[in-house]
Amino acid sequence: MTSIRLCGSILLCTIAMSYGCTVVTDSDDAAVHGNPVITTEDDIPAVVAAMTLEEKVGQMVQTDIAAATPEEVRQFGIGSIIILIPEGNLKTTQAWRSIADDYQKEALQTRLGIPMVFAIDAVHGHSYFDGNSVILPHNIGLGATRNPQLVEQLAQLTAKELSATGVRWTFSPTIAVARNIRWGRTFESFGETVALQKMFATPFIEGYQGKDLTAAYAVGATAKHFVADGAVDDGVDRGNATVTEMQLRAMHLPGFIDAIDLGVVSIMASFSSINGEKVHGSKALLTDLLKNELGFDGVVITDWEGIDIGGLTLKEGLNAGFDVFMFAQSWKTSMPAIIELVESGEVPVARIDDAVTRILRMKLRLGLFSRPMSSPQYANSMGSTAHRNLARQAVRESLVLLKNDAGILPLDKRQSVVVVGSHANNVAFQCGGWTKKWQGAHTDLFGHPARPVDGATSIIDGIRNVIGHDNVIDAGVSGFNSDADVAIVVVGETPYAEGQGDRAAAELVLTSEQRVLIQRYHDAGTKVITVLISGRPLLVSDQIDQSAAFVAAWLPGSEGQGVAEVLFGDYDFSGKLGFSWPRSADQIPINVGDPDYDPLYQYGYGMTYDRSIASE
Ligand code: BGC
Numbered sequence: 001m002t003s004i005r006l007c008g009s010i011l012l013c014t015i016a017m018s019y020g021c022t023v024v025t026d027s028d029d030a031a032v033h034g035n036p037v038i039t040t041e042d043d044i045p046a047v048v049a050a051m052t053l054e055e056k057v058g059q060m061v062q063t064d065i066a067a068a069t070p071e072e073v074r075q076f077g078i079g080s081i082i083i084l085i086p087e088g089n090l091k092t093t094q095a096w097r098s099i100a101d102d103y104q105k106e107a108l109q110t111r112l113g114i115p116m117v118f119a120i121d122a123v124h125g126h127s128y129f130d131g132n133s134v135i136l137p138h139n140i141g142l143g144a145t146r147n148p149q150l151v152e153q154l155a156q157l158t159a160k161e162l163s164a165t166g167v168r169w170t171f172s173p174t175i176a177v178a179r180n181i182r183w184g185r186t187f188e189s190f191g192e193t194v195a196l197q198k199m200f201a202t203p204f205i206e207g208y209q210g211k212d213l214t215a216a217y218a219v220g221a222t223a224k225h226f227v228a229d230g231a232v233d234d235g236v237d238r239g240n241a242t243v244t245e246m247q248l249r250a251m252h253l254p255g256f257i258d259a260i261d262l263g264v265v266s267i268m269a270s271f272s273s274i275n276g277e278k279v280h281g282s283k284a285l286l287t288d289l290l291k292n293e294l295g296f297d298g299v300v301i302t303d304w305e306g307i308d309i310g311g312l313t314l315k316e317g318l319n320a321g322f323d324v325f326m327f328a329q330s331w332k333t334s335m336p337a338i339i340e341l342v343e344s345g346e347v348p349v350a351r352i353d354d355a356v357t358r359i360l361r362m363k364l365r366l367g368l369f370s371r372p373m374s375s376p377q378y379a380n381s382m383g384s385t386a387h388r389n390l391a392r393q394a395v396r397e398s399l400v401l402l403k404n405d406a407g408i409l410p411l412d413k414r415q416s417v418v419v420v421g422s423h424a425n426n427v428a429f430q431c432g433g434w435t436k437k438w439q440g441a442h443t444d445l446f447g448h449p450a451r452p453v454d455g456a457t458s459i460i461d462g463i464r465n466v467i468g469h470d471n472v473i474d475a476g477v478s479g480f481n482s483d484a485d486v487a488i489v490v491v492g493e494t495p496y497a498e499g500q501g502d503r504a505a506a507e508l509v510l511t512s513e514q515r516v517l518i519q520r521y522h523d524a525g526t527k528v529i530t531v532l533i534s535g536r537p538l539l540v541s542d543q544i545d546q547s548a549a550f551v552a553a554w555l556p557g558s559e560g561q562g563v564a565e566v567l568f569g570d571y572d573f574s575g576k577l578g579f580s581w582p583r584s585a586d587q588i589p590i591n592v593g594d595p596d597y598d599p600l601y602q603y604g605y606g607m608t609y610d611r612s613i614a615s616e
Contacts (some may be wrong), residue, residue, distance in 0.1 A: 191578025
């Protein structure tokens with residue numbers, strides 16, 4: 001021990017010294033080098049014992065960055081911040097890091113100097129970063145790759161971009177097994193089977209967390225949403241899942257068990273209910289099952305204002321087993337309310353101590369006690385060519401070829417093609433929800449202005465890059481041009497997130513303009529290659545009939561060129577369906593293993609150029 005920190009209390013000095021920690025005199029020095037009051041898990045009980053109730057509850061609070069200043073983090077000892085809505089024009093890693101460090105410096109000035117942690121919904125790359133970050137295909141596309149090694153690399157890429165901005169905790173991956181494509185979060189799922197949940201949960205988490213979570217690039221992962229979020233009746237987001245215990249355990253739980261075995265640092269509860277019981281209020285699920293039976297020793301976090309949204313009380317949430325509560329402005333009233341619940345004996349102190357122990361354990365695992373400040377180490381990797389190349393590989397491998405009449409694909413690079421459709425030249429549309437803003441980078445349904453997706457390549461630009469500008473005839477969103485024999489028509493869903501994407505089965509169709517467009521080119525005798533950009537299978541039997549080739553491209557993200565590289569034969573198709581493709585609205589929901597299973601394309605279907613039809 002080389003120096004003595006000016007402690008806020010004699011008690012802290014005693015704790016710090018008894019654990020052989022570095023204690024420094026200069027507060028700036030402490031801010032830079034950290035104040036490791038905890039160096040091993042054995043240190044945690046004494047620190048918890050030394051904390052006041054206010055300090056403990058502060059750790060349990062997570063607020064939106066817009067709802068708390070750095071000074072408030074110090075004053076109330078707030079444990080974590082979610083960057084929900086990025087401040088406009090924060091385009092550099094340096095700008096993000098300096099904000100993160102401003103908050104952290106204040107956290108380190110609290111009596112015990114416990115570091116705070118920044119969290120974000122990096123669900124497909126560092127997708128809320130305002131500048132040049134790589135946007136990955138959404139999970140539905142990753143599931144189609146059937147390539148867990150690649151997914152691990154993609155998660156690691158994301159971790160590097162996150163740590164370059166001072167963010168050490170991501171609310172990803174979603175490991176939902178989506179059982180009804182009407183659900184607006186279907187695209188956050190790898191597919192309809194537990195096999196895909198198990199295939200991708202652990203590599204995803206391992207990519208984020210690495211073998212050593214204290215490594216400069218590693219970030220804490222969150223498996224979400226516990227549990228059976230993808231089983232909601234009629235695909236109604238935040239609704240009720242009618243499932244037997246056997247279905248729950250066999251189909252929705254296994255990925256969580258793997259995640260726990262691997263050491264995932266946190267698990268987020270689902271907004272939804274199971275057989276009428278809100279998960280957010282369920283001690284049976286969060287404490288008895290997750291913590292006690294499955295032995296999860298990390299942090300159980302609510303969803304965004306999950307207690308309030310669930311119509312529950314803080315007491316119910318606390319006694320159910322939550323360790324961290326995600327709040328917006330309401331933290332200001334919730335914090336004293338939690339303190340009162342404990343003081344009045346309605347929530348036992350032991351429950352609070354359990355929560356704080358887990359939070360400190362997570363912060364220890366993240367190495368925050370020894371390295372609380374952000375690191376510029378991976379700044380150059382943000383949006384780098386290497387990262388974009390990897391994301392482009394993911395795009396290529398995610399594409400599923402549903403139809404290829406007379407081997408029209410791959411296209412000849414020397415022929416000219418018409419490129420047309422709402423999604424041909426729209427990077428916001430190809431990225432989908434959770435990109436730059438909650439509902440997506442376009443002007444969304446709430447009227448929030450569009451945001452640029454810096455560094456992204458649209459599908460038409462990708463085609464130009466692959467075959468040259470001269471061979472590409474741009475017919476815009478809906479133009480007709482008969483100068484080429486082949487039209488690549490790129491159409492699909494506009495972005496959405498969560499319940500905003502819930503649909504009736506009959507609504508899972510292209511717009512009438514999109515349908516007319518395909519029909520028009522078909523009727524004119526042009527060979528139509530349809531590229532569908534969507535967060536799920538759509539009812540497109542007629543459009544498939546009118547197309548010579550049909551490709552499900554899901555929500556590919558920023559690297560649109562991956563699509564062209566496969567269409568023009570630089571690479572073969574390899575993607576396979578993670579979801580059964582229905583013939584008609586009355587077949588929805590349809591899942592492999594159903595009695596009388598007769599989809600248009602079965603789970604696992606996907607053609608390749610060598611004509612073999614892959615199928616699982
Ligand atoms: C979503 C979560 C997300 C949280 C924080 C919620 O609405 O359900 O998946 O992590 O918001 O943004």
